[in-house]
Amino acid sequence: MTGKKSAAPTPIFLFDLDGTLIDSVYQHVLAWREALDTLGVELSNWKIHRRIGMSGGLIIHAFTRDTGRKLVAAEAEKLQELHGEAYGRRQKEVHLLPGAKELLAGLDKANVRWAIATSGKRDKAQFALDMLGVGANVPVVTRDEVEHAKPAPDLFLAAAKKVGVDLADCVVIGDSVWDLLAARRARALGVGLLSGGYGEDELIQAGAYRVYADPADLLAHLDEIGVRVG
């Protein structure tokens, strides 16, 4: 269906994972903080927070600009490894966001197709997918499968391709400005959730078509995105 210009009667939902369906952003922040500590790099938590949702590689690139400290390739790799370990230790504290399962079930019930596109790597994503009860039949794209992560549109493009639809017929749901920027680059509608800890205006300024509190709030307002429920 590539190149198709029609607006589907019902949009297809492409979900981010961390901060959008699972409540993991604050654990990721402190996991990066712990990793940076190990290498003696000073960076404030709120600045780390604003980078979550990018790929690890881009985060580190942003960190080097923020701190003015150039990391050699081996250090950058070590940092990603340390973050992965530190997050792994915190993963068991992570909860689902309110309404996450119910939202996905509601879309299924309304015959709305959906997929997941995350900047996280497959092993970390699998833990979240298991929490969500997402089966092998659901199209999922992780960092490992694309060349560039958000804010590049690759992850969402790959997800739309897996569903077999044009990205312009999709709605991207995410908690970070990187999701929304990726959506705009791909000409998809972006819907923001506050559940990652960004302020509403930050999401609107990044191009969110609508902003909801969390998955439960989105579920209660699906009609506003063009989904007939019930």
Next chain:
Amino acid sequence: MTGKKSAAPTPIFLFDLDGTLIDSVYQHVLAWREALDTLGVELSNWKIHRRIGMSGGLIIHAFTRDTGRKLVAAEAEKLQELHGEAYGRRQKEVHLLPGAKELLAGLDKANVRWAIATSGKRDKAQFALDMLGVGANVPVVTRDEVEHAKPAPDLFLAAAKKVGVDLADCVVIGDSVWDLLAARRARALGVGLLSGGYGEDELIQAGAYRVYADPADLLAHLDEIGVRVG
């Protein structure tokens, strides 16, 4: 000097502590999350984040509204105790915010008086004051010393009283909307810092006169608040 109406040629600075001078907000969020987990109360991290800076008692009041679960007095007390323990374990991970010490030293050098007013209790505040190298000569007001914490103006009123000035001659520096609302209730100017993780618009909407990134950024712009430096 109570009741004095003059605008001092140079304002007196009243600082919040967590998220304003030390980078502790994200640790507080996960400490509350851990405490709530123990009591089986579900609440998302971003909603906890938006409550940091209130007194523990008010936070719990807000939590009960957010979760719809009424806590009996013994549970509320237990929750505060569990949060205190969980934060205590994370305290060693807490860093100073960039420029915190330099900002306080810069004010001293410019003969600008300043004080600290925190919704935290004395024992937790002391750890931060030691990190900052704040001596016994600096006026500090903690939660234990006033009846109502932020957004009530009591903490800042008590701090101004300790300095011996009128609150209307003070500038309140804080990272949360609760600091800024307390400043407005007390007719003081409020200056917001992004270092607690709120978005800029949230702080401006709460009445911030100016918003800076962190203490280092404020230090670089002290002239905008009416302080002659150097």
